[in-house]
Amino acid sequence: MVLPLLGLLLAGCGIRATRVPTDFGPAPSRVPCALSAQDTATQTSGGVPVQVFLVCSAQLVTVDRSVRIPDGTAESARRVLVAQALLDELAETPSTPEQQARYSTDVRGGMTVGGPRGRDPEETLRLSTSPADLTPTALAQIVCTFSDSAAARDDGSVILGGPAPGAPRTYTCTPEVRASPGAESPESTAAGGS
Numbered sequence: 001m002v003l004p005l006l007g008l009l010l011a012g013c014g015i016r017a018t019r020v021p022t023d024f025g026p027a028p029s030r031v032p033c034a035l036s037a038q039d040t041a042t043q044t045s046g047g048v049p050v051q052v053f054l055v056c057s058a059q060l061v062t063v064d065r066s067v068r069i070p071d072g073t074a075e076s077a078r079r080v081l082v083a084q085a086l087l088d089e090l091a092e093t094p095s096t097p098e099q100q101a102r103y104s105t106d107v108r109g110g111m112t113v114g115g116p117r118g119r120d121p122e123e124t125l126r127l128s129t130s131p132a133d134l135t136p137t138a139l140a141q142i143v144c145t146f147s148d149s150a151a152a153r154d155d156g157s158v159i160l161g162g163p164a165p166g167a168p169r170t171y172t173c174t175p176e177v178r179a180s181p182g183a184e185s186p187e188s189t190a191a192g193g194s
Contacts, residue, residue, distance in 0.1 A: 033061050035101055050082075052089045053144040053178070054103040055137060060144055060178040063103065065089045076115060076122065083113040083125050083151040090141055106138035117164045121191050123153045130162025131169070131188075140181035144173035159191045167191070 033056040047066035054063050067085035069078060090107040093099075116124035125146070131139055146158040153159065153170075161168030169188040177184045 033057055033101055033103070035063070035097055050086060050089070050149055051145070052086060053141050053148075054090075054094060054098070054105055055141070055181065056101065056103045058180065058182065060140060060181050061103070062148075063094075063098065079123065079151050080113055080115045080125065082149055083146055086145050086149055086151060087111055087113055087127075087142065090145060105141065106135050107141050108138070116168075120161065120168055121159055124159045124161055124168045124191065125151060126161045126163065126168070128163060130166060131160050131171075132162070136183070136185045137181045139171075140173070140177050140184070140186055143171040143186040144178060144181075147171075147173040161191075 047068040050065050050067050051062040052065050053060040055061075067082065067089065069081050069085065073081060087107070088109075090105055091109040091111065092105075094103045094105060110128075112128040114126045114128075116122055117126060120126070127142075131142075134142070143158055143160070146152055146160075147156045151158065157170050157172045159168050159170050168191040170191045171186045171188045173186060174184070177186050
């Protein structure tokens with residue numbers, strides 16, 4: 001009884017060997033969040049190089065992009081233009097190679113960015129959607145992307161508000177937020193000035 005069972009186990013997996021060479025290409029990658037240099041180059045052709053934070057394996061991961069900002073733009077206007085360009089990049093559906101690498105975004109299209117209103121601090125960026133109405137992941141993507149760009153304040157923090165009259169808040173992107181954007185909301189404090 002043991003001998004036939006042993007013979008069955010030693011027979012292998014049941015796939016017969018073939019003498020015909022087969023080439024079905026490389027095995028699909030099971031490593032998420034990995035883009036080839038060619039895929040990265042395609043995303044950054046032309047414009048000013050920037051990085052945006054997309055979601056991959058339940059964490060925030062940077063992806064290279066490029067945005068176009070007119071030369072000679074005043075600093076206050078430049079901050080808003082950069083923020084809008086970054087927001088537009090975050091709202092775009094990830095490219096096919098990015099989707100294959102399992103990148104995604106929680107930021108939805110149609111959102112706009114404006115500058116400060118009334119007595120807001122001069123670095124304030126006002127979103128057309130209140131930050132409180134965004135998913136924690138979308139807010140984390142926006143805060144972390146802005147904090148790593150010309151849209152940020154000198155200390156890397158970002159002052160965000162929604163449509164007036166809500167008071168803007170100062171947000172920071174922490175390693176904890178990057179590691180778990182759905183569970184950790186970006187830290188925020190009341191922004192002075194309003």
